[in-house]
Amino acid sequence: MSEVTALLRETLRELVPYRVPVHKGVVKLDANENPYDFPPAVREAILGAVETALFTRYPDAAAEELREALAGYASVGPEQIMVGNGSDELILDLLLAFGTGRRVVIPVPTFGMYRLHAVIAGAEPVLLPRRELGLPVDAETLVRAAEGAAMVILCSPNNPTGDLLPWDTLVAVLERTGAVVVVDEAYYEFAGDTALPLLDRYPRLVLLRTFSKAFGLAGLRVGYMLGAPEMIGAVWRVKQPFNVNTFSQLAAVQVLRHRELFAGRIAEIGAERERLYEALREVPGVCALPSRANFILFNTPRPARDVYDGLLARGVLIRSMDGPHLPRFLRVTVGRPEENRLFITALREVCSA
Numbered sequence: 001m002s003e004v005t006a007l008l009r010e011t012l013r014e015l016v017p018y019r020v021p022v023h024k025g026v027v028k029l030d031a032n033e034n035p036y037d038f039p040p041a042v043r044e045a046i047l048g049a050v051e052t053a054l055f056t057r058y059p060d061a062a063a064e065e066l067r068e069a070l071a072g073y074a075s076v077g078p079e080q081i082m083v084g085n086g087s088d089e090l091i092l093d094l095l096l097a098f099g100t101g102r103r104v105v106i107p108v109p110t111f112g113m114y115r116l117h118a119v120i121a122g123a124e125p126v127l128l129p130r131r132e133l134g135l136p137v138d139a140e141t142l143v144r145a146a147e148g149a150a151m152v153i154l155c156s157p158n159n160p161t162g163d164l165l166p167w168d169t170l171v172a173v174l175e176r177t178g179a180v181v182v183v184d185e186a187y188y189e190f191a192g193d194t195a196l197p198l199l200d201r202y203p204r205l206v207l208l209r210t211f212s213k214a215f216g217l218a219g220l221r222v223g224y225m226l227g228a229p230e231m232i233g234a235v236w237r238v239k240q241p242f243n244v245n246t247f248s249q250l251a252a253v254q255v256l257r258h259r260e261l262f263a264g265r266i267a268e269i270g271a272e273r274e275r276l277y278e279a280l281r282e283v284p285g286v287c288a289l290p291s292r293a294n295f296i297l298f299n300t301p302r303p304a305r306d307v308y309d310g311l312l313a314r315g316v317l318i319r320s321m322d323g324p325h326l327p328r329f330l331r332v333t334v335g336r337p338e339e340n341r342l343f344i345t346a347l348r349e350v351c352s353a
């Protein structure tokens with residue numbers, strides 16, 4: 001072991017540094033981004049706002065204007081909102097505030113950042129596999145696992161399975177455990193389903209949202225958290241003072257002001273998801289899960305690596321989910337209609353090769 005590795009915190013030694021493969025000129029269906037061009041009117045509004053922005057000063061640490069705009073969008077008070085450098089940052093902040101040195105329950109398969117950030121924060125992730133992939137997380141198992149845990153992290157619609165968290169499961173965890181319960185609603189705009197009505201009743205509930213998916217702002221890193229004022233105050237203690245830069249703050253404000261320009265595209269992606277689901281199910285040997293988000297999880301009889309490589313050789317990039325929880329599974333983002341057709345054609349070739 002090298003001197004540096006010997007000095008590294010023991011729990012970090014097994015972590016593989018997070019890297020994302022970069023491929024140029026491919027149909028990019030690997031990261032659940034919005035496949036449409038950014039609306040020109042919103043781009044112009046952002047560039048207009050940039051004209052008068054002060055880049056010599058630190059950004060607004062509290063993101064007042066953005067939180068006001070979000071309050072209108074989410075129908076809560078600005079004191080119930082904290083903004084982050086992507087919701088990824090907020091996941092880490094929540095774990096730093098509540099998780100370090102304690103157990104954090106994470107039903108799997110789900111978004112990989114929960115476990116990663118739990119390890120980084122020095123928490124103890126407890127991964128809870130589903131009894132069956134097609135079935136929701138079992139409420140009783142979840143409540144039992146969460147006994148004495150500091151935090152439970154749920155995702156709805158869940159990435160990568162695409163299903164919604166049953167309402168009664170969430171209520172059971174809130175009622176029967178004392179843990180902080182996080183519900184990641186990164187795909188809220190596609191599903192239209194939210195735990196927001198429960199916020200008033202449960203101060204231990206936190207919702208996470210993002211501008212990266214439906215609102216096409218993945219490159220600017222803006223996410224937010226909704227919770228009781230006391231919850232926001234608790235997490236604010238670990239917040240980096242100037243975590244969201246001036247440009248990203250003003251861009252997110254403009255997106256919210258023009259949000260009706262995104263509504264049509266979000267609906268189109270939903271309709272296209274259903275067409276893609278039907279097309280996937282018609283590929284021989286493919287088994288796809290129904291989804292409420294902008295991606296679909298599926299498997300084939302062939303090794304996931306072969307399918308991934310075969311698609312990439314044909315110019316289509318998707319995400320392999322292969323592993324003990326998801327053998328031979330891959331996840332494809334719903335793209336524009338012509339992109340989805342290219343993907344299906346390539347997949348048919350790869351599966352029959």
Ligand SMILES: *Cc1c(COP(=O)(O)O)cnc(C)c1O
Nearest residue numbers: 086087088111159186210212223
């Ligand atoms: C994409 C994704 C995020 C990341 O959001 P950022 O705001 O871009 O950090 C968070 N949660 C889930 C479940 C996601 O799929």
